[in-house]
Every structure is written in C-alpha cells, then in structure tokens.
Amino acid sequence: MNISSQLALTAKTNPMKEAYVFEGDSKTYAELNAAINAFASGLEAMGIKKGDHIALVVGNSPYFIVGLYGAARLGATVVPINPIYTPDELSYILRDGDVKAVITLDLLVPLFEKLHHYLPDTETYIICETPDGKEKAKNFPVEQLSLFPKMKSFTSIMANGSFMYEGPELQDDDVAVILYTSGTTGKPKGAMLTHKNLYRNAKDSADFLKMNDSDKVVATLPMFHVFCLTVALNAPLMNGATVIIVPRFSPQAIFETVKKYEATVFAGVPTMYNFLLQSQGDVEDLKSLRLCISGGASMPVALLQNFEKKYQVIISEGYGLSEASPVTCFNPLDKPRKPGSIGTTIVNVENKVVNELAEEVAPGEVGELVVRGPNVMKGYYKMPEETAHAIRDNWLYTGDLATMDDEGYFYIVDRKKDMIIVGGYNVYPREVEEVLYSHENVVEVAVVGVPDPELGEAVKCFVVTDQPVAQVELLAYCAERLAKYKVPSSIEFLEELPKNTTGKILRRALKEKLGV
CATH class of the missing domain: 3.30.300.30 (ANL, C-terminal domain)
Structure with a gap:
C-alpha cells in the first residue's frame, strides 16, 4: 500500500466525499482520483516513466496534490522545491536531483527561461496556469522564448490522459520523494523517502492524532515542506478527511477559513500561532477546531498556554525531521500533555537518547536523540558517506540534544548542529x-x-x-x-x-x- 493507492481505495469506497477545497471550489475523492489518473497517464504518454525525477515547484494548490499523487501513481520520484528559491538554489537542486521534468507556475516561466540553458538534462517544463499568470501572458509572447519548445501545459497533459489508468506495480522501497534539506556543508542534501516511509508516517500520524473522515484540515503550511506534506496533506487524505487549501498564511485568512468551512484541525509553526494570538480575531471564529498541531520549531510555553486559554483549543506539539518523513513524537491527546515537551513516541517508531558511545542514557540525562522505524529515509541521494554517518545500525542520528523523563516524554535541550x-x-x-x-x-x-x-x-x-x-x-x-x-x-x-x-x-x- 502507498499514499496513491490508498487514495484510490477511498475514491472507490467513498467517492462523493469532499477531498479538498480551494478558493471556493471543491473536488470529491472520485474527481480527484480521476484527475490523478489522467495526469499520471498523460505523463507516461509524454515519455515520463517509473523512476524518473520530477520537480514540483508550485505553491499550495490542487496542482501540488495532482502533481504529487499523479507522479506517485506512475512511479516517478517527486522533488518538491520552494517556489521562492533563487536561481542559484533552484539550479543546484535540479542538477543534483537529476530532474527530467519540472512542474511549475506560469508566473515562474521568466525564471526558468534564464535557467534552462544550464539544465541540459531537464527535458520538459509543465506549466500550471494561474489568474495572475494568464493576465501577464497577454503582454508576454511565450512563443518567442527559447524555453518554449520544452514547455507543455498541465491542462493539455491532463487532457491526453486516461481516467482509468492503473500504473505500474510499485515496491515499498521505491523512492517516492526526494526532499532537499540544508546541509552543514553549505549544500542541500536530498533525503530519499520511499513509498513505505510516506505511507507509514502519514498513517501513524493520523492514527495518533485520531484523524477521521469527518475532519476538515487546514493546509496553509507550505506543501513542499515535509511537515505540511505529511500532517496536513497525506495524513488527512489517508483517512478520507477534507483538506482545506489556503495558499498563503494570514491571521485573517485563517479566521475566515476555519469559520466558513467549520475546520476541525489546524497545523502551523509557532510563528503562526503567535500571529493568531496577537490578532484581533474573534474567538468564535475558531470554535470548530478540535485540535491544533505545532511543529517546525519549539513553541514557547507561554505562547502555548496563552493561545489555548484564549481560543479554548488544544495544541499538540510534536517533533520531526525530513529524514524521518518527518514525525517521531507528538504530545498525546488521551493523557496529560507537558508544555515544553515534544511529547511521546508515535506508534511504530522508536526514539531514544544516547551518549557518544551510542549507549542509551538514563531518564533526565542529556544526549543525542536517535530514531528508528519505517519512517526513516532510505538515505541521502548520491551521498553514501553522509548516509552512513546519519544512519548507524538502523538508527537515524538527528543531531538534536534531548532528554527523556520517567514517563517517556521527550524534551529538546539544544541543537547539536548550529541550525x-x-x-x-x-x-x-x-x-x-x-x-x-x-x-x-x-x-x-x-x-x-x-x-x-x-x-x-x-x-x-x-x-x-x-x-x-x-x-x-x-x-x-x-x-x-x-x-x-x-x-x-x-x-x-x-x-x-x-x-x-x-x-x-x-x-x-x-x-x-x-x-x-
């Protein structure tokens, strides 16, 4: 089982359930699955095959979902990239990641026009239309671009595809996604996450957070980031929930979205919670939320307590890293939470704190947090030495210093690296x-x-x-x-x-x- 096949199963068992909402438009699981099939088979028709690498350089939108799940159904490997990266940052990842095709926005065409001469191995640029891009295109003759022969529209690929596509057989160990993370050497490293990694961590996270098909999850974190990818996208879709896509975070947008759609789950980083707390939003606007999730950085205890007091909703703080798909810990919902803690180990994952000899330390002692489980990456792309350093005896060394108390709650003490x-x-x-x-x-x-x-x-x-x-x-x-x-x-x-x-x-x- 993988995230794409699980979505196809939901489309069969609950076809009319709303899969996502985006700017007032919505699609059912049956409609989303048909779009995924069409895109996957359209990619195959244009020469993309299992194992090829496809960069996904788009913002939070249905393009991201269809692009990710369509590539996964075909067996291609997706390389999600931040759309605001500079030309230098983009070109490094595209070259290092051996990217054959790029899915990107029409607004970014001028950027790739400058870059594509330096990317000889990238054969195709799949362009996604946006309202702003279409308006600018009226005065922008794309046919005159040197990039034009390599350009195809997302819409045309969909049109050439089949709604009944099944795709090749996929193995658990096949690489589904390569997530580039900043490296201590100054160059990003590509963490290879397999179909098993993504599926297990999404399912286990969803189970831990008790997500179900009645949930409506707000996805305003960047979808190219592993936190959103797993917790606010794959996990809800895994359980037949509805994803409410918010392209850009603002307190006003969140208050309006949660109230309008009666959202039940919100995931964000501490900065977002601080903005929501300091805003003049009405407490009633968030009353439908049953759970808030925080990650990406440590949340100050005062912020957590003040937010929960004002909005009367629980925040479950967790911990993860790209190399672990990412979740390893969450504060539990069925027993006391401990402010300042990253919580307890989620199901099927093991966490422990070790000393420099890789020996587990006693509760309360500081050591390095290490992780083991089906969520741990296959390795770094084309970096065997770095992989061997990061994964030792099947344990992923996180580089974070932590302690564990007598009840199994973990606390991040400091970052071993200078991140x-x-x-x-x-x-x-x-x-x-x-x-x-x-x-x-x-x-x-x-x-x-x-x-x-x-x-x-x-x-x-x-x-x-x-x-x-x-x-x-x-x-x-x-x-x-x-x-x-x-x-x-x-x-x-x-x-x-x-x-x-x-x-x-x-x-x-x-x-x-x-x-x-």
Missing part, C-alpha cells in the same frame, strides 16, 4: 556564510541565530572585510542568492572573529557577546 529556525524554516549558518564568503571584500564571516519576537529566530552575521563595505550592499548581495527567510536580518562588522587555538571560529563566543 537556525526562522519562522519554522531551517537555516544553516554555513549556507549563508558560503554566500558571504563569495563576496570579494569579505575575509571572514560567522553566522548565528538570535531571538526574534515574530519569527522565533533571525539570522545575524559577523563579518570581517578588507575594504569598507556598507551593510546594505552585503544584505542585497545575500538577497540575490538566498531565499528571503535565509537573508540576514543584520550584519555587524568586526576587526576579527574570536577563535580557538586551532584557528576555529567560535560561534558560541559571538552568542555570548550578544547575550544569547
């Missing part, structure tokens, strides 16, 4: 440092995370230069090469950076200088 979490997005210092090091006047740079009242953390840089450079120039330089959430919030210039006796830059000393 910065900006509004739920992971930012690795080395990735930002590499960009700044490429500036001709930058001699040394160190990046740390600092507290931010809205985003949880912000990126701060300490820079040493050989010539005077304005802060605004370096920020603009970063903005051209990094996604918006990775761009530093501030840059501080120093004569030299603190180092140890071997010459290693001491980020901890810089944090102490800032009092964080």
